[in-house]
Amino acid sequence: xxxxxxxxxxxxxxxxxxxxxxxxxxxxxxxxxxxxxxxxxxxxxxxxxxxxxxxxxxxxxxxxxxxxxxxxxxxxxxxxxxxxxxxxxxxxxxxxxxxxxxxxxxxxxxxxxxxxxxxxxxxxxxxxxxxxxxxxxxxxxxxxxxxxxxxxxxxxxxxxxxxxxxxxxxxxxxxxxxxxxxxxxxxxxxxxxxxxxxxxxxxxxxxxxxxxxxxxxxxxxxxxxxxxxxxxxxxxxxxxxxxxxxxxxxxxxxxxxxxxxxxxxxxxxxxxxxxxxxxxxxxxxxxxxxxxxxxxxxxxxxxxxxxxxxxxxxxxxxxxx
DNA sequence: AAGACGAAAGTGGTTGA
DNA sequence: TCAACAACTTTCGTCTT
Numbered sequence: 001x002x003x004x005x006x007x008x009x010x011x012x013x014x015x016x017x018x019x020x021x022x023x024x025x026x027x028x029x030x031x032x033x034x035x036x037x038x039x040x041x042x043x044x045x046x047x048x049x050x051x052x053x054x055x056x057x058x059x060x061x062x063x064x065x066x067x068x069x070x071x072x073x074x075x076x077x078x079x080x081x082x083x084x085x086x087x088x089x090x091x092x093x094x095x096x097x098x099x100x101x102x103x104x105x106x107x108x109x110x111x112x113x114x115x116x117x118x119x120x121x122x123x124x125x126x127x128x129x130x131x132x133x134x135x136x137x138x139x140x141x142x143x144x145x146x147x148x149x150x151x152x153x154x155x156x157x158x159x160x161x162x163x164x165x166x167x168x169x170x171x172x173x174x175x176x177x178x179x180x181x182x183x184x185x186x187x188x189x190x191x192x193x194x195x196x197x198x199x200x201x202x203x204x205x206x207x208x209x210x211x212x213x214x215x216x217x218x219x220x221x222x223x224x225x226x227x228x229x230x231x232x233x234x235x236x237x238x239x240x241x242x243x244x245x246x247x248x249x250x251x252x253x254x255x256x257x258x259x260x261x262x263x264x265x266x267x268x269x270x271x272x273x274x275x276x277x278x279x280x281x282x283x284x285x286x287x288x289x290x291x292x293x294x295x296x297x298x299x300x301x302x303x304x305x306x307x308x309x310x311x312x313x314x315x316x317x318x319x320x321x
Numbered sequence: 322a323a324g325a326c327g328a329a330a331g332t333g334g335t336t337g338a
Numbered sequence: 339t340c341a342a343c344a345a346c347t348t349t350c351g352t353c354t355t
């Protein structure tokens with residue numbers, strides 16, 4: 001976070017895993033903060049400030065519903081990691097020609113091990129699916145770290161990718177496009193949506209391809225992908241604009257009333273979020289220009305303007321001009 | 322000079338016959 | 339499959355601060 005831009009510096013994590021109440025809001029001092037695990041964020045319940053974001057998911061990777069299940073699912077060894085192509089489970093034959101006790105192997109045994117090693121190498125990485133996965137997961141790695149996407153979402157994307165691969169969806173598209181589409185889907189599922197534009201920019205593919213691939217993805221795998229609402233974008237945009245929690249809180253209220261008034265249907269959620277932030281910025285005396293807001297929301301000024309006009313008109317918000 | 326505004330024409334996706 | 343359609347974009351001239 002760059003302080004020269006007036007962006008508020010985030011407090012170092014004061015988050016305690018077992019009780020969110022240890023954390024408090026740096027904006028209003030309230031200890032009434034909620035931990036939104038789906039978003040990977042800690043948010044002040046009072047003013048809406050995002051205190052902590054990109055949180056890691058520290059919980060077990062399985063849910064357990066009964067005591068018995070819990071017992072069964074207690075961890076042994078490292079967790080299964082879906083972002084490694086073989087889920088981190090395979091055993092390698094060691095590279096040295098020594099046995100369990102560290103003794104040198106007899107020449108005949110050595111030749112045998114050499115052959116085994118060769119075959120292991122071939123079967124592990126040389127089936128086309130595995131090769132595909134290796135490439136895809138390294139691309140996913142690069143993309144998520146470039147975009148600052150939390151690990152839990154990366155894992156989600158990896159799972160989706162595996163499913164898509166199983167259904168032979170990779171035909172006709174490149175690995176890059178597929179990875180981008182699964183990541184976009186994972187962000188949507190976890191309620192921290194990124195725009196198609198953002199994902200496309202960071203993976204050097206065009207938006208059209210990405211959109212097409214994403215739609216195909218939705219059709220082929222049966223995962224419910226929620227519709228992204230404008231509210232999902234608010235905290236991220238206001239962070240990027242260096243706006244206080246007050247502004248984002250107010251923007252969320254505006255969007256809620258707008259939804260009740262029924263004027264949000266069919267409109268681009270990012271445009272709506274942008275307009276709501278523009279209005280609440282003015283109301284809370286933290287004005288940003290339409291251009292600035294349009295840039296972070298990746299829409300045009302015209303769209304911000306149109307949405308803002310609609311909101312003001314329909315909700316009878318008095319905006320000092 | 323920067324920001325806001327609005328008109329007009331163009332674009333890509335959705336919908337319904 | 340295709341045309342109609344709504345939403346959004348691009349561009350540009352004008353007005354306001």
